Amino acid sequence: MKYYSTNGKAPIADLHKAVVKGLAEDRGLYMPERINKLPQEFFDNIEKMSFQEIAYTVASAFFGEDVDPDALHDIVYDTLAFDCPVVNVKDNIYTLELFHGPTLAFKDVGARFMARLLQYFIKQEEGHKEVNVLVATSGDTGSAVANGFLGVEGIHVYVLYPKGKVSPIQECQFTTLGKNITAIEVDGVFDDCQALVKNAFMDAELNAHMKLTSANSINVARFLPQAFYYFNAYARMKEQGKADNLVICVPSGNFGNICAALFGHEMGLPIKRFIAANNANDIFYKYLQTGKYEPKPSKQTLANAMDVGDPSNFARIYDLYGKSHEKISALISGATYSDEQIRETMRECYKASGYILDPHGACGYQALADGLQPDEVGVFCETAHPAKFKEKVDEILGIDVAIPERLAAFMRGEKQSVPMTKDFADFKDYLMHQ
Numbered sequence: 001m002k003y004y005s006t007n008g009k010a011p012i013a014d015l016h017k018a019v020v021k022g023l024a025e026d027r028g029l030y031m032p033e034r035i036n037k038l039p040q041e042f043f044d045n046i047e048k049m050s051f052q053e054i055a056y057t058v059a060s061a062f063f064g065e066d067v068d069p070d071a072l073h074d075i076v077y078d079t080l081a082f083d084c085p086v087v088n089v090k091d092n093i094y095t096l097e098l099f100h101g102p103t104l105a106f107k108d109v110g111a112r113f114m115a116r117l118l119q120y121f122i123k124q125e126e127g128h129k130e131v132n133v134l135v136a137t138s139g140d141t142g143s144a145v146a147n148g149f150l151g152v153e154g155i156h157v158y159v160l161y162p163k164g165k166v167s168p169i170q171e172c173q174f175t176t177l178g179k180n181i182t183a184i185e186v187d188g189v190f191d192d193c194q195a196l197v198k199n200a201f202m203d204a205e206l207n208a209h210m211k212l213t214s215a216n217s218i219n220v221a222r223f224l225p226q227a228f229y230y231f232n233a234y235a236r237m238k239e240q241g242k243a244d245n246l247v248i249c250v251p252s253g254n255f256g257n258i259c260a261a262l263f264g265h266e267m268g269l270p271i272k273r274f275i276a277a278n279n280a281n282d283i284f285y286k287y288l289q290t291g292k293y294e295p296k297p298s299k300q301t302l303a304n305a306m307d308v309g310d311p312s313n314f315a316r317i318y319d320l321y322g323k324s325h326e327k328i329s330a331l332i333s334g335a336t337y338s339d340e341q342i343r344e345t346m347r348e349c350y351k352a353s354g355y356i357l358d359p360h361g362a363c364g365y366q367a368l369a370d371g372l373q374p375d376e377v378g379v380f381c382e383t384a385h386p387a388k389f390k391e392k393v394d395e396i397l398g399i400d401v402a403i404p405e406r407l408a409a410f411m412r413g414e415k416q417s418v419p420m421t422k423d424f425a426d427f428k429d430y431l432m433h434q
Contacts, residue, residue: 001065003030003220006315015066016121019114019221020131022214023201029315030220035266036061043270046231047238052080054235055228061267062224063117071120076228079112084229086236086379090353093368095361095382096233103147103173104385104407105140106226106257111148113225114215115155122154132434133157134200135215136193138253139166139305140384143173143410145215146181157215158431160184160193160420165300165307169388169407176413184430188422191298191309199424206428217256218312226260231269233379242377249275249367249380251360252284253306255313257381258332262320265331275371277363277380278336279303284311285334291325293318302339302392303359305384335367343396345369350397358386358393 003018004010007028013021018030038061046054056076063072082100089095101108122131133155135145142159149157159174163185175183186193197214200206217223230248237243248271250258258276265271278285279301287293295310321327337345345362349355357365364380372378386393387403394401403411420427 001063002033004033005029006031006319015063015220016124019118019219020121020211020213022212022219023198027198027202029218029312031316031319032062032220035263038268040268043268046235049235051083051228051232052077054231055080055225058228058231058264058267059225062227067117067120075113075116075120078116079109079225080228082108084109084232086233089349089355089365092242092372092377093365094237094377094379095355095365096229096379097382098229099382099385101144102406103140103143104388104404105144106229106381106383107140107144108148109228110217110222110225110256111141111144111215114219114221115148115152117221118155118213119152129211131155131211131213132431133213133215134160134197136160136190136197137166137174138162138190138307139170140388141216142166142183143170146174146177146183149215150177150181151179156180156182158182158184160186160196162189162193163187163419165189165304167304167389167391169390169411172413172415173407173410175415175417176410178416183417184420184427185417186420186422189298189300190307192422194312196422196424196427200427200431203428206431209432210434216312217254217259223256223260223313224263226257227264227267230261230264230271234269234271237377237379243270245272245373245376247271247273247275247368247372247376247378249277249364249378251303251306251364251381251383252276252278253281253308253311255284255311255317257383259313259316259320262317262331266320272376274332275364275367276332276334277367278334279306279342279363280336280338281307281309282334282336283309284314285336287314287325288329288332288334302342303363305360306363333371335363335370337363337366341366346393346396356386356393356397356399356401358382358384358389360384
């Protein structure tokens, strides 16, 4: 499979280059030249398959031409050492729980898959020069990537995060690890962190000094595996006879997660329509209304992992549908919620069902509650365990959310981080001395 850039000015790449390089030379995002349709027989029998069996079938359609089948099997099964169950919350609203991995967040799937695929390609290279992974995070990406790559030979990870703008529990998940993980505390917002990463890739002197790649959802090996759990959600709903008019709702920040769902749809996944649920950062919502994409500085909100003012993966969605606003808005609707609306949703859901939403999942739940038709069944992504936002959840719901032991273990660690300005010259200087 060959990969082209969304900007259309970079050389065509193979999967090896797309994964190791992360971003194309023209700053565009890599896209596969085609999306392979899965056979009808697969969907006819999908409810009889396990999560790992489903994921391996999907992964083979994505990556099978470029990765040895046995190696791909090992990568998939090692990645998915946990389940992503579908749970009924209320009436025809279900949640796809994506917080059962090591860091209790949906990004565990993509991060673990990418770590293993990247190592597979590095081992094929002569000399095995160390690869340096740069990742910007607004919360869960940093912890998922750091833990996905922890101890992986030949790879060093630099996690850039905005000072004071991620939850204390999220922060401890990537600042306490040590080994091959370095946390960089940037005096700015998430968009500043993302700009530092993108500028690093474009700097010739820095790239001559060290081998760089990204583990943000701009990397094809990070976002594509997230399609696995949408196929699994369909299978589990089909088991219950509720898959005929299925609506998938994705709380959206950098849009890698919903982008993976849309790739699944292009492969034949029979989802009726999609909803992108936003917090106050409503750039995509406004695009759907007006046809104009106008990035803005991100606003800080209760659902901090969605605080993105210029979502990178919009470029992939735009490209996927031939830059047609009509096609995009026909398949995807939007919703946007203020902090107060998020709080009210969390209270209402807990009172009505006893289910504890985190602030991001609350956006997804409310979008379904507001927009589901009588004949439709909705599944929203609960993207992180509520204990990752314990202070906020406890305060809003007046409860004491239990902290899983996996999370408590991180909190006992000692913070190690490197303070950094948002000036690229300072970041470059730091990396040049590594």
